[in-house]
Amino acid sequence: xxxxxxxxxxxxxxxxxxxxxxxxxxxxxxxxxxxxxxxxxxxxxxxxxxxxxxxxxxxxxxxxxxxxxxxxxxxxxxxxxxxxxxxxxxxxxxxxxxxxxxxxxxxxxxxxxxxxxxxxxxxxxxxxxxxxxxxxxxxxxxxxxxxxxxxxxxxxxxxxxxxxxxxxxxxxxxxxxxxxxxxxxxxxxxxxxxxxxxxxxxxxxxxxxxxxxxxxxxxxxxxxxxxxxxxxxxxxxxxxxxxxxxxxxxxxxxxxxxxxxxxxxxxxxxxxxxxxxxxxxxxxxxxxxxxxxxxxxxxxxx
Amino acid sequence: xxxxxxxxxxxxxxxxxxxxxxxxxxxxxxxxxxxxxxxxxxxxxxxxxxxxxxxxxxxxxxxxxxxxxxxxxxxxxxxxxxxxxxxxxxxxxxxxxxxxxxxxxxxxxxxxxxxxxxxxxxxxxxxxxxxxxxxxxxxxxxxxxxxxxxxxxxxxxxxxxxxxxxxxxxxxxxxxxxxxxxxxxxxxxxxxxxxxxxxxxxxxxxxxxxxxxxxxxxxxxxxxxxxxxxxxxxxxxxxxxxxxxxxxxxxxxxxxxxxxxxxxxxx
Numbered sequence: 001x002x003x004x005x006x007x008x009x010x011x012x013x014x015x016x017x018x019x020x021x022x023x024x025x026x027x028x029x030x031x032x033x034x035x036x037x038x039x040x041x042x043x044x045x046x047x048x049x050x051x052x053x054x055x056x057x058x059x060x061x062x063x064x065x066x067x068x069x070x071x072x073x074x075x076x077x078x079x080x081x082x083x084x085x086x087x088x089x090x091x092x093x094x095x096x097x098x099x100x101x102x103x104x105x106x107x108x109x110x111x112x113x114x115x116x117x118x119x120x121x122x123x124x125x126x127x128x129x130x131x132x133x134x135x136x137x138x139x140x141x142x143x144x145x146x147x148x149x150x151x152x153x154x155x156x157x158x159x160x161x162x163x164x165x166x167x168x169x170x171x172x173x174x175x176x177x178x179x180x181x182x183x184x185x186x187x188x189x190x191x192x193x194x195x196x197x198x199x200x201x202x203x204x205x206x207x208x209x210x211x212x213x214x215x216x217x218x219x220x221x222x223x224x225x226x227x228x229x230x231x232x233x234x235x236x237x238x239x240x241x242x243x244x245x246x247x248x249x250x251x252x253x254x255x256x257x258x259x260x261x262x263x264x265x266x267x268x269x270x271x272x273x274x275x276x277x278x279x280x281x282x283x284x285x286x287x288x289x290x291x292x293x294x295x296x297x298x299x300x301x302x
Numbered sequence: 303x304x305x306x307x308x309x310x311x312x313x314x315x316x317x318x319x320x321x322x323x324x325x326x327x328x329x330x331x332x333x334x335x336x337x338x339x340x341x342x343x344x345x346x347x348x349x350x351x352x353x354x355x356x357x358x359x360x361x362x363x364x365x366x367x368x369x370x371x372x373x374x375x376x377x378x379x380x381x382x383x384x385x386x387x388x389x390x391x392x393x394x395x396x397x398x399x400x401x402x403x404x405x406x407x408x409x410x411x412x413x414x415x416x417x418x419x420x421x422x423x424x425x426x427x428x429x430x431x432x433x434x435x436x437x438x439x440x441x442x443x444x445x446x447x448x449x450x451x452x453x454x455x456x457x458x459x460x461x462x463x464x465x466x467x468x469x470x471x472x473x474x475x476x477x478x479x480x481x482x483x484x485x486x487x488x489x490x491x492x493x494x495x496x497x498x499x500x501x502x503x504x505x506x507x508x509x510x511x512x513x514x515x516x517x518x519x520x521x522x523x524x525x526x527x528x529x530x531x532x533x534x535x536x537x538x539x540x541x542x543x544x545x546x547x548x549x550x551x552x553x554x555x556x557x558x559x560x561x562x563x564x565x566x567x568x569x
Contacts, residue, residue: 074396
């Protein structure tokens with residue numbers, strides 16, 4: 001679906017026209033049907049990569065192909081493409097209904113009032129249809145953006161930090177809508193800093209650092225289970241066993257890890273000390289753990 | 303394609319309707335015209351009514367040129383500065399299509415306003431018992447053609463410069479001003495001043511006069527129509543010449559603006 005091969009992007013910015021190297025040999029592949037997440041620090045090059053996929057920026061060197069073609073501004077092959085920008089840079093002078101109709105019409109076909117109404121109704125926006133976008137919250141604007149995916153059959157959806165600044169309720173609704181669009185067969189490419197969200201949604205992840213992809217794999221390979229360590233959480237009750245490692249205290253609760261060979265010993269200790277154990281499970285590596293190891297360390301972990 | 307053009311034009315119309323700057327400008331036009339019309343209301347003289355009608359018509363046409371320029375400038379600069387074009391160009395709508403639609407929408411607004419002004423002039427003529435003259439149609443058409451040129455030129459400047467700089471540029475670098483400078487330097491040379499600097503200046507002013515777009519390319523030939531509100535038979539052809547000039551100018555501005563738009567980073 002998307003192939004980027006050694007993509008370099010350089011441009012000049014500011015009054016002194018200082019040179020900025022935004023991408024430095026980015027290589028990645030997004031397969032048809034993927035829910036693909038680009039993760040990285042601020043300035044890593046995630047948004048620039050997305051701009052290249054959308055044709056909003058041209059690579060200085062390297063190759064980008066989207067659906068087998070070079071991305072271009074307003075290309076007729078954008079028929080199945082939708083994009084939700086990081087900041088809702090929408091046409092603020094339009095009302096919710098006008099903007100939904102306008103963005104839907106840009107796909108080159110007339111859209112009936114009923115289709116518009118149904119899409120807005122599904123997103124809970126029908127009652128705000130006469131509200132100008134300039135007076136809408138970010139969440140409402142994002143819903144206007146997502147309405148186009150419900151009106152047209154979106155094959156490829158780009159999301160740039162879609163949930164930044166949204167309240168938890170809207171984030172949850174938004175997540176459900178994305179899952180539905182993905183279930184319909186759309187390929188989704190998302191930039192996000194919220195790693196827990198990516199864990200919930202994505203099936204493939206690429207870690208971008210310094211303008212290039214430093215790790216790219218299926219999400220499940222980033223979320224490994226360590227069979228040699230148990231993670232335990234219990235209420236403090238005097239001293240803690242000496243084999244408990246990575247101890248973290250949070251109020252009355254103690255969280256730490258214990259080696260597999262000491263597990264039964266810990267259970268005995270818990271029984272004798274009448275500990276209130278809240279959790280005891282094989283230690284899992286979160287995407288956050290892996291991300292930090294990759295970005296702060298020298299490379300991808302096994 | 304027609305659906306795309308229609309969608310863009312409708313969105314631009316919504317922009318014009320809701321632009322406070324344009325609204326303020328339109329209100330100013332109406333107020334000034336209203337004030338100019340006051341003397342005629344209290345006058346019984348046919349000559350006075352004719353002069354007032356001529357004054358109002360000329361004033362409104364002049365203001366329409368400013369308004370058309372503002373429409374052309376704002377429709378481009380506002381979209382570029384709000385960075386909303388990424389929502390357009392990531393869909394199957396090319397920059398050429400969007401720019402063409404924006405130009406068309408501004409031209410349609412100018413056409414509508416020209417018709418409104420012409421209609422108002424005709425109504426005032428009937429109310430004040432002044433004969434309705436063909437010159438009104440001639441001048442409205444001339445004004446519309448001039449407005450198209452101004453729209454195209456300001457659209458180009460808006461893609462290249464900040465709107466404030468674009469306005470400053472058009473105020474300083476306009477063909478009429480360089481024509482005046484050219485005539486002045488020529489006069490000084492003919493009067494016996496043989497300074498080399500003056501000769502160089504004369505050439506520079508002439509170069510800029512030829513280079514910069516003109517609001518009324520055949521304005522001098524059509525001056526009499528404006529003064530007497532009468533059109534001679536041979537004067538209609540100048541409308542056609544003006545139209546040809548504006549069409550060429552608009553095409554040049556469009557392609558240059560498109561080139562600039564395609565090279566911009568819409569992020």
